[in-house]
Amino acid sequence: MQDKPQVRAAIYCRISLARIGDTVKVDEQELVCRRLAHAKGWAVSPEHVYVDNAVSAWKHTVRRKGWEAMLDAIRRGELDAIIVYHGDRLIRQPWDLEILLRLAQAGTLLASPTGERDLGNPDDQFVLRIEAAVAKREVDNTSRRMRAKFDRLAEQGISRLGGRGGRAYGFEPDGLRVRDTDAIVIREAAGRVLAGEPMGAIVRDLNQRGVTTVTGAPWTHGSLKKVLTKPRMAGLLSHNGTIVGPAAWPAILDRETWEAVCSVLAHKASAYDYASNARRYLLSGIARCGPCGQPLAVRLHSKGRQLTGYGCITPGCRKTHRAMHHLDEYVIGATLALLGDEEVRKRMQPVAADTGPLVAELHKVSARLEQTLAEFADDDDLGPDVLRLTVPRLKKRIAELRTQIAAAQVPTVLDGLWGINRDGWDGLGLHRQRAAVGALLRITIRPSRKRGPGFDPSTVELKPA
Structure with a gap:
């Protein structure tokens, strides 16, 4: 009697972020999966272990390289089974399941410590689709609860910190107390921007001095610009991309300075033709x-x-x-x-041109926008029409004023x-x-x-x- 060929299995591990409840690390997931493969007598080759570390499966726009590589192996006919720590490590959205079912052949198995399914069996497919729908509902409910939580925090002048460094740059982990060492860097960088110094030069100087972001990574043009232009730096609360009022934390930059920095960075205004970050010698291009x-x-x-x-x-x-x-x-x-x-x-x-009137009008228009949003956001009768007509006009005027402020800056x-x-x-x-x-x-x-x-x-x- 001919021996039955050994099942060729893949192991798939994924973790998004521990702060949303995913606490089992990918190496621990792999260990559990290898024990299961050993118990079943399945073979797992090193090239068929797929890992997506710190990658969410909630959004279809997020690429999972390990997931995509595993699908390619299935297309090539290299796998007979997939082992996962839990089904939601592999599938969090119905479209993921449909892609997998479309590629899998009859007899392709999906195994976890909680059980085993045949991806080619109609009854197992039915159960898997129900499980995927339940997972999708859980994601939607979690998202809704989180949005409601952030809305409540915004009403109190508090915002989530975001990022993976555990805190917002310039502030302590509670988001309310200023970290002095960071604040010095922010004020220095803002002053250098307003003095006309190229962002690239500022970034290189910070990195050479060993100044890092909250994650310990070196600064880039984009990361420094993002920090300097955050409303948080001016003690302002931003919700859904719009400034909604003063925040519960102190400002690191005064409002006028912050507006000027935002304007200069948005329009890359420079009064001098020597502000190039491509030069390596004192007089090249000048003499x-x-x-x-x-x-x-x-x-x-x-x-x-x-x-x-x-x-x-x-x-x-x-x-x-x-x-x-x-x-x-x-x-x-x-x-x-x-x-x-x-x-x-x-x-x-x-x-220097007197930017006082421009800044004063900017504050006035911004306050008008904040007041309009607060007054009509919950008005089901007039709110939609008022917001549709008024908000774009106010935002356009804010953009015009910031452009004028940037043009009026006289860096030296x-x-x-x-x-x-x-x-x-x-x-x-x-x-x-x-x-x-x-x-x-x-x-x-x-x-x-x-x-x-x-x-x-x-x-x-x-x-x-």
Whole structure:
């Protein structure tokens, strides 16, 4: 009598987040499944263990890579059975079950410690569909209860913290007390944004200093922008994307500063053409060639820094080249001299536009929006029409005011640099140094008739910006 072939089984493990009740870790799930496979005499090869760690199965838009890989193996005919810790680890939505049933052949088994089903058997399919419908109802009920909870919290001026770091950046885990070390970083970053410094430069500086997000990850352009533009930073409560009033926690940034930061970041406004985060050298793109007028580029030399310099790379010209270490030192000296000149400071002091009326109107329109939402949200008779007509108009005006505030901002990278010495200069980031040089000087390099080592300052033309 021919031996029955051994069942080829897959193990599927998934956990979303412990805070919603999923407390059995995927490695523990796998151990339970392996014991079950051993008891049944089924074979599980290493490539047929599929894991989706910290992935929800509630939303059909969320990709489960382990789930998709397992389906591919079923399509290829590599599996006779699937083992799971519990059915809801595999299926939380009816469409998941239908996909699985469509791919499975008669005799394909689904096993867990609570029992076994044949995916090709109509009676088992009927039971599985009922279980999937019950799971979907549980998801919908949980979602409804959570939304109601967050609505009640919003009415009290409290919002959920969100994220996986256990707290909102800038605040303690209770969400109500400010964490001072974070607040210092937020205020510093906001000030640097309003001073015209590129976000990329700020992010790199924070990462180089070892400042991290709440999860311990390095900052990115997106994560820093998200933190700075959160209404929470201004002590405001946002519900469903709309500011609904003052929150129960203190502000880290005052309302005017926060609005200005949001406006600048939303429109990427910059008053200077040197605010590029792609530069690695002090004068590249700033110093220009005298004969052709084009910006000089860095020309590296394999034999060392002494031969690396700024040179013209324009076809038909290429007449200018200066050693980097000589030209940098010369320009730094001139820059520090100007930063110590009180007359230059008075002449370059920016005259900022008065944004007070714009900010005042912004507060007024925002308050009107908050009042409208609060007054008509529960009015079944007039509410839908009032909100449909009024809310878009108020939001449009808020967007217009933020655009005007951003345009009125007068960033200056020279704030805090007047009277700086060489030690202070060396402590600045490269982008801040480049910004200061570009704000103070127009640099033109003329061809030198002198050959050999040395530096001829007569070929360097420095004019006030």
